[in-house]
Amino acid sequence: MREARDWYFKRAGFSIEGYSAPTFIIKLAGIPFTFPSTAARKRDLPLHDFHHILTGFRNDYIGEAEIGAWELRAGCRSLVTYWLNGSGVLLGLFIAPRRVWQAFRAARGQHTLYFEPETYDELLHLTVDTVRRRLGIPREGLVASEPPRRKASG
Numbered sequence: 001m002r003e004a005r006d007w008y009f010k011r012a013g014f015s016i017e018g019y020s021a022p023t024f025i026i027k028l029a030g031i032p033f034t035f036p037s038t039a040a041r042k043r044d045l046p047l048h049d050f051h052h053i054l055t056g057f058r059n060d061y062i063g064e065a066e067i068g069a070w071e072l073r074a075g076c077r078s079l080v081t082y083w084l085n086g087s088g089v090l091l092g093l094f095i096a097p098r099r100v101w102q103a104f105r106a107a108r109g110q111h112t113l114y115f116e117p118e119t120y121d122e123l124l125h126l127t128v129d130t131v132r133r134r135l136g137i138p139r140e141g142l143v144a145s146e147p148p149r150r151k152a153s154g
Contacts, residue, residue, distance in 0.1 A: 001131060002124040004053045012059050019046055028091075040078035046120045047113040048081070054132050056143030057103065065092020066103035070142070073107035074135075077114040103142070110136040 009015060018024070019042060025032045037045075048067070052059055057066040068088030076082050092100040112135065113123065123131065129139060 001050065001053070001126050001128060004128050005049065005124065008049060008053050014049070014059075038080050040080045041084075044078055044081050044114060047123075050113055050123065050131070054128065054135065054137050054141060055103075055106075056141035058143075062092060062096045062099055064088040065096060065100045068092065069100045069104035070107040070110075071112055073104050074110045075112045075114055081114070106142045 021037055023034050024037050024041070025034050027033070048071070051057075051067055051071060052063070055067060055070060057063040057070065065088045068085035069092070071081065071085050072089065076085060089100055089104075113131070116123075116134070118126070132139060132141070
């Protein structure tokens with residue numbers, strides 16, 4: 001999981017410092033909105049990132065909507081997680097309703113890391129396959145391959 005996390009950070013432009021930051025920013029239509037990072041968010045964010053790794057859902061708008069739908073069905077544990085996931089799903093229902101519904105359906109019989117007994121540091125020592133198996137996620141994840149991205153013109 002550690003190697004997968006490091007790859008995810010590099011690809012997404014994230015860092016471990018983001019987990020303890022006092023605030024976080026969500027951009028909607030290019031407009032940044034700053035929110036306080038609560039203790040529950042700080043506790044759950046590393047596990048949320050692991051869910052991206054385990055499922056294969058990206059960290060763009062559609063991927064956040066997909067992971068939000070998946071986490072809502074597979075299990076959340078805090079009000080802030082419900083709020084962030086619900087907000088992502090609402091946005092996703094406007095931009096990619098079929099993908100959000102598919103992610104929600106895919107979570108049937110699966111569960112999240114939010115209720116697992118291992119700490120984040122303990123999970124770092126496990127393999128992606130081991131954690132997927134524990135959560136009921138298929139070995140290849142839920143997204144077999146990423147769709148091609150549009151190239152920016154001009």
